[in-house]
Amino acid sequence: MRIFQKKDGGIVQLIGKEKMQDWPVELPLVFIEYIRDKQLGTYGDNKVEKEISAYLDEILKDVAIPRLISVLEGDDQDEIILALKRIEELSKKNIEMARPIKPYLENLLKNKNKNITDIAQSISNNFQKAERRKELAKKRSIMRDKENQFLAGKISGEEYAKARKEYLTLKE
Amino acid sequence: MAKKKTDQKWDFKATKTLLQEYLAKGTEKKDINLPDDTIKIDDLNKKETLNRIYKMVDGVIAKILSSGRPTIELPSRSSSNIIWDEDNDLLLLGRQIMEKQFHSLTSVADITRLMRVLEIVDELLVKDIHATKREIFYTDVKLFTDQKNSDKSIEDVASMLYTTRNSTHIVAAPKGTCVGRLRIRDRNDIIDLEGLGSGGWTISPMLDNIEILESDAEFILVIEKDAAMMRLAEARFWRKYPCILLTAQGVGNVAVRMFLKRLSKELNLPVFSLVDSDPYGHYIHSIYLRGSKRLSYESPFLATPNIKLLGVLTRDLDAYNIPNEVRLPMTKVDIKRTKDILNEDFVKQNKEWRDDLNLALKLKIKAEIQAFSTHGFEFLTEKYLPEKLSTGDWI
Numbered sequence: 001m002r003i004f005q006k007k008d009g010g011i012v013q014l015i016g017k018e019k020m021q022d023w024p025v026e027l028p029l030v031f032i033e034y035i036r037d038k039q040l041g042t043y044g045d046n047k048v049e050k051e052i053s054a055y056l057d058e059i060l061k062d063v064a065i066p067r068l069i070s071v072l073e074g075d076d077q078d079e080i081i082l083a084l085k086r087i088e089e090l091s092k093k094n095i096e097m098a099r100p101i102k103p104y105l106e107n108l109l110k111n112k113n114k115n116i117t118d119i120a121q122s123i124s125n126n127f128q129k130a131e132r133r134k135e136l137a138k139k140r141s142i143m144r145d146k147e148n149q150f151l152a153g154k155i156s157g158e159e160y161a162k163a164r165k166e167y168l169t170l171k172e
Numbered sequence: 173m174a175k176k177k178t179d180q181k182w183d184f185k186a187t188k189t190l191l192q193e194y195l196a197k198g199t200e201k202k203d204i205n206l207p208d209d210t211i212k213i214d215d216l217n218k219k220e221t222l223n224r225i226y227k228m229v230d231g232v233i234a235k236i237l238s239s240g241r242p243t244i245e246l247p248s249r250s251s252s253n254i255i256w257d258e259d260n261d262l263l264l265l266g267r268q269i270m271e272k273q274f275h276s277l278t279s280v281a282d283i284t285r286l287m288r289v290l291e292i293v294d295e296l297l298v299k300d301i302h303a304t305k306r307e308i309f310y311t312d313v314k315l316f317t318d319q320k321n322s323d324k325s326i327e328d329v330a331s332m333l334y335t336t337r338n339s340t341h342i343v344a345a346p347k348g349t350c351v352g353r354l355r356i357r358d359r360n361d362i363i364d365l366e367g368l369g370s371g372g373w374t375i376s377p378m379l380d381n382i383e384i385l386e387s388d389a390e391f392i393l394v395i396e397k398d399a400a401m402m403r404l405a406e407a408r409f410w411r412k413y414p415c416i417l418l419t420a421q422g423v424g425n426v427a428v429r430m431f432l433k434r435l436s437k438e439l440n441l442p443v444f445s446l447v448d449s450d451p452y453g454h455y456i457h458s459i460y461l462r463g464s465k466r467l468s469y470e471s472p473f474l475a476t477p478n479i480k481l482l483g484v485l486t487r488d489l490d491a492y493n494i495p496n497e498v499r500l501p502m503t504k505v506d507i508k509r510t511k512d513i514l515n516e517d518f519v520k521q522n523k524e525w526r527d528d529l530n531l532a533l534k535l536k537i538k539a540e541i542q543a544f545s546t547h548g549f550e551f552l553t554e555k556y557l558p559e560k561l562s563t564g565d566w567i
Binding site: 003011014015035043 | 387390
């Protein structure tokens with residue numbers, strides 16, 4: 001177990017990453033997601049939370065991603081489908097968790113197995129949606145600034161209308 | 173009459189100190205070095221157990237071909253072959269070996285049953301499934317005639333393969349429960365033992381599917397009785413005091429003891445037992461501590477030698493003003509059992525334990541954990557346990 005010492009003398013223990021080598025391929029990601037979502041906020045110790053967060057990143061980098069990649073680059077179609085289904089679920093909940101496999105999607109979209117291309121397409125769509133959401137949030141922030149500037153008389157109505165049009169086009 | 177609630181803050185200093193000692197020692201000394209005159213058994217995975225079966229069968233075939241009179245050898249489980257290892261504080265099996273002959277009228281029924289169980293174990297392992305001892309009996313009622321016979325053959329097979337019974341995929345029926353600051357994995361499912369209500373998680377006998385994932389507990393408390401477990405679970409004891417609670421409703425079966433051993437070994441936490449203040453309670457504690465004589469060949473995988481007897485001690489009855497009306501007189505059987513426990517080598521070597529048992533014999537009294545309810549239902553969770561865990565009043 002990996003031990004993390006709390007300031008109050010308490011401890012948090014997490015399974016060692018070396019034990020995860022024998023796990024089903026999607027399980028390290030599930031574990032990372034579980035600890036981040038359900039446990040990390042309960043320890044009541046900022047230092048330990050940071051250390052555990054870093055450890056989870058380590059698991060992601062050293063175990064979860066290499067194992068997923070080895071499956072996605074392999075020939076076992078059933079295993080690829082199983083891994084992709086799990087990644088699809090993750091991409092719906094937290095797209096950042098699925099980002100490591102993005103570079104592999106292009107190849108998977110060309111796969112002859114329709115099941116694989118369908119799931120890969122769904123994951124790809126989730127990435128696009130996430131990108132759009134990100135862009136929209138950025139434009140929304142710009143729009144808010146333009147509104148304030150327009151109300152303060154700092155920009156012309158024409159300039160404001162142009163920014164508004166760009167924002168609405170993207171929103172649609 | 174309801175008693176005034178105590179608002180005292182407990183620092184759990186003694187328990188925290190013990191935890192820090194364990195952490196400082198680390199886990200490097202956790203592997204047990206067994207004495208030369210005892211047998212060593214291994215906890216095996218499916219493939220390794222199958223390999224041992226095939227090797228054993230190859231040996232039988234070789235004997236058939238060479239002499240025509242095959243035999244099998246297995247460690248004797250008679251009481252004369254049970255050794256108390258003082259260094260590791262465990263009951264272990266010595267090196268006496270017995271031989272069973274295929275061609276002897278006296279052992280033919282025994283060996284037929286044994287080989288039938290071996291065949292079933294092979295099937296379970298190949299199919300990667302588990303069966304209970306009761307199910308094994310029902311696979312061939314005519315041959316086994318009584319479950320005692322199939323149970324004996326199951327233990328023979330495990331000791332013959334020099335492995336644990338769990339490694340043969342023959343398991344006990346689920347019995348104990350566990351609740352508290354622990355997250356485990358059962359195959360592909362993550363189970364949060366804090367989020368299962370007051371009933372907790374039923375300890376799976378298929379422990380090869382179980383893996384400890386995360387815990388922020390600082391100690392483990394083993395409770396003899398369901399009623400006491402219910403009191404602690406209802407109080408959500410583990411929320412206030414980070415711990416893992418476990419009960420087996422009496423003597424822990426193989427799954428409970430093996431799970432406790434795993435928790436203790438992997439998490440390296442202090443372990444305490446809370447049992448009735450009577451000889452049966454002390455016996456239950458001793459089973460967790462050193463293992464049972466019947467399963468002495470599995471002791472290294474079942475016993476938790478660092479478990480402390482937190483209570484209820486005979487001396488606690490006066491210390492916590494337990495009134496005479498809730499103390500019970502010892503029966504003749506209780507007195508005999510107490511004397512029997514006092515005669516055990518491992519009790520003779522433990523002065524504090526011996527003193528407490530002698531005090532019980534002197535006063536001729538016993539008491540249940542529930543006796544504390546006389547001071548109010550919350551007394552156990554808000555005064556007795558926190559105080560003992562803070563002051564280090566344990567054996």
